[in-house]
Amino acid sequence: LIESRMTRKDCLDWLKSHGYPKPPKSACIGCPFHSDAMWRSMRNNDRAAWDDAVEVDRAIRTGLRGIRGEVFLHRSGVPLDEADLSTAADHGQLDLWPNECEGMCGL
Known part of the structure; x- marks a missing residue:
């Protein structure tokens, strides 16, 4: 792909045009x-x-040299298996306008 100078988007477009599903990242x-x-x-x-x-x-x-304190994979700084991975919807937050914002409130 590099030799063909294809970008990630080029690859996705090629896959789509040939009937392949979009691969996960x-x-x-x-x-x-x-x-x-x-x-x-x-x-x-x-x-x-x-x-x-x-x-x-x-x-x-x-176990990482030169780093003081504890290191965690999850950005919350807690063990991964204890991290809160829930969504706002999991906590009862309604999504009243999904992806409808056009940045024109009050106009």
Whole structure:
């Protein structure tokens, strides 16, 4: 793909035009940049990957040279298997206008 100078968008367009489904984003199991949605999906749909991520999270807690304090994969700074991965909807928040904002309130 690099030799063909194809971007990620080019690849997705090619897949779509040839009838392939959109592939999921790829990332390391223990990537600290995962969103809560990605962590939830892993926990709910790929238990082996989730268990591996939880193990990585435990393993890095105090084992990184040059870093003081504890290290966590989840941005909340708690063990991954204790992180709140719920959504606002899980807490009863209604989504009254999904994706309807056009930035023109009051006009």
